[in-house]
Amino acid sequence: MLSKEDYLTLDAIALGEGIARGDFSALEVNQCAVERAQEINPALNAIVHEGYDAALARVKAASPNNSSPLAGVPFLIKDLSPAAGLPACFGSALFKDFIAQNNAKIVQRYVDAGL
Template sequence: MPAAAQAAAVRNGDVSAAELVGSHLDRIADVNPRVNAVTQLMAERAREAAARTDARRAAGAEPGPLAGVPFTVKETTAVEGVPTTMGAARFRDLVAEADAPPVARLRAAGAVPIGHSNVPTLILAGMHTRSELFGDTVNPWDPSRTPGGSSGGDGAAVATGMAALGLGNDSGGSVRIPASFC
């Protein structure tokens, strides 16, 4: 289901946020070993956020327009308490003290970060998503091809249903190219 339909299902009580997050975590476990798009899985944190969403909904509070929708976050974008590696070994322990504004906004809308996604090392490698820290992400439809661009991890994650949304960024095609390739 598209992200909007997933959120509507959670808001309407057709599915719990916990079930939605759980199904995406299962999908990551099944698919990610083949495509290597999700680099740092935030499973426990995602389950806790989903439980909070379900509790808000059960208490009659509005869970948000993106209630329970799992999203990946490009390795260049800060998620509080998680290393922002930029795909480089030297930044492996660079733990973010706060969410980047787009992550905070998605959380405020009820969405749930489920994992970081792969990027070229320091986003300098051009069209292929290969990092020294996490290796190659492959195109989910043809592993001999690139997922494209520096947001290739997000493109592959969304295309394969590992996440409903991917939070990439774009200045020269970094989101548009993976969206097209994947």
């Protein structure tokens, strides 16, 4: 079981290695990430679209055979890089209602890598 305190001390590589070894699950890691984001985002206002439930659902549905060293490691996509079906306001109120129709190239690379 991964504690939130332990989660906060591990970098992405250590998280990926821990998931691969079975020290903790990708779901545990992502639940810790969601809890931490929910704690600090009100003060930071860094996460515009809080799609936590969808993120956890993707983790649950992910292939257990993904060999990427970062498989299961949580990450955020800045809304300057559109992700299909998600809001992308590009840091401007002008685009507050814009929903991306396609993935940006970097987002597509994450998808193709199974991340």
